Each structure stands twice: as C-alpha cells, then as structure tokens.
Amino acid sequence: MKLLINGIPTAFVHELREGGLDANGQAPVVRVAEGAGNPCRHCLELIAPGEDKLVLSYRPFPVAQPYAETGPIFLHASDCTRYEGDQLPFWFSYLQPALVRGYDRNDWIVYETGEVVEGLELEQHCRRILEREDIEYVHIRSKFNCFQCKVERG
Numbered sequence: 373m374k375l376l377i378n379g380i381p382t383a384f385v386h387e388l389r390e391g392g393l394d395a396n397g398q399a400p401v402v403r404v405a406e407g408a409g410n411p412c413r414h415c416l417e418l419i420a421p422g423e424d425k426l427v428l429s430y431r432p433f434p435v436a437q438p439y440a441e442t443g444p445i446f447l448h449a450s451d452c453t454r455y456e457g458d459q460l461p462f463w464f465s466y467l468q469p470a471l472v473r474g475y476d477r478n479d480w481i482v483y484e485t486g487e488v489v490e491g492l493e494l495e496q497h498c499r500r501i502l503e504r505e506d507i508e509y510v511h512i513r514s515k516f517n518c519f520q521c522k523v524e525r526g
C-alpha cells in the first residue's frame with residue numbers, strides 16, 4: 373500500500389501568516405523557535421532555532437463535531453513549501469513516543485486503532501491501521517497529543 377502524507381493546506385497557512393484567525397478565533401502568536409522540537413505542520417520540517425514560528429490552535433477536521441479535537445501547532449512564520457509525499461519525514465523516527473489513531477468516514481476515532489508507538493515503528497502502524505476498511509485516515513500526534521500530520525492511502 374502506498375501512503376499519502378500531506379502538510380496542512382497551503383491556502384490556510386497563507387491566511388494565518390497574514391493575520392487570519394486560528395481555531396480559537398485568535399491571531400497566531402509569533403515566537404522565536406528554541407531547541408529542536410518545533411515541527412512546522414505545513415512543510416513537515418523542523419523550524420530551526422532562532423527562526424520565527426507561528427503558534428496557534430488548529431482543528432484538523434473539516435467541521436466541528438464531538439471528536440474534532442483542537443490543539444496547538446507551530447508553522448514557519450515565513451514561506452515554506454507544503455509537504456506532499458509517500459513517506460514520513462525522516463525526523464519522525466525521533467518521536468519518542470508518538471501516538472497513532474485511525475478515524476472513520478465521519479471523522480470519529482476508531483478506538484481499537486489507538487496506540488503509543490516508537491517513532492521508528494510509525495510507518496508500519498499507519499499501514500496496519502489503513503488496512504482496515506472502516507478507516508479513512510490516520511493521525512500521527514506527539515506524546516503531548518499535538519497533531520503532527522494525517523496519513524492516508526495513496
């Protein structure tokens with residue numbers, strides 16, 4: 373099975389960079405990135421220490437509903453290119469641990485698919501979850517439950 377991994381939509385990222393409001397109805401906060409743990413959810417690369425990042429609340433679901441969790445994410449404050457690929461960015465293997473969970477076509481969590489896994493095992497867990505017919509897509513999240521990216525069948 374081929375995987376499809378995309379950063380969050382470019383049009384929405386552009387809006388946020390121009391002062392558009394986040395999932396809480398607030399403008400993104402600008403901070404200087406410190407340390408190594410600042411993933412941009414658009415290009416899926418790490419924001420280098422010293423670079424400006426946007427900190428905002430993001431709801432990675434099309435509409436509000438009981439399972440549509442909202443949480444904090446980072447984005448590069450300046451232009452970057454959306455990630456579109458068939459494999460996970462290399463640094464995801466350093467997520468220790470990461471959370472994976474599958475969602476159905478109504479964007480509800482399918483509970484049996486939720487797991488806490490080592491970064492190096494992420495891809496195999498995504499594939500296993502996506503083999504289920506009741507699953508539309510998988511979320512990879514950090515150990516803090518922060519949304520990292522969506523994984524679909526390619």
Ligand SMILES: [Zn+2]
Nearest residue numbers: 412415448452
């Ligand atoms: Zn970026």
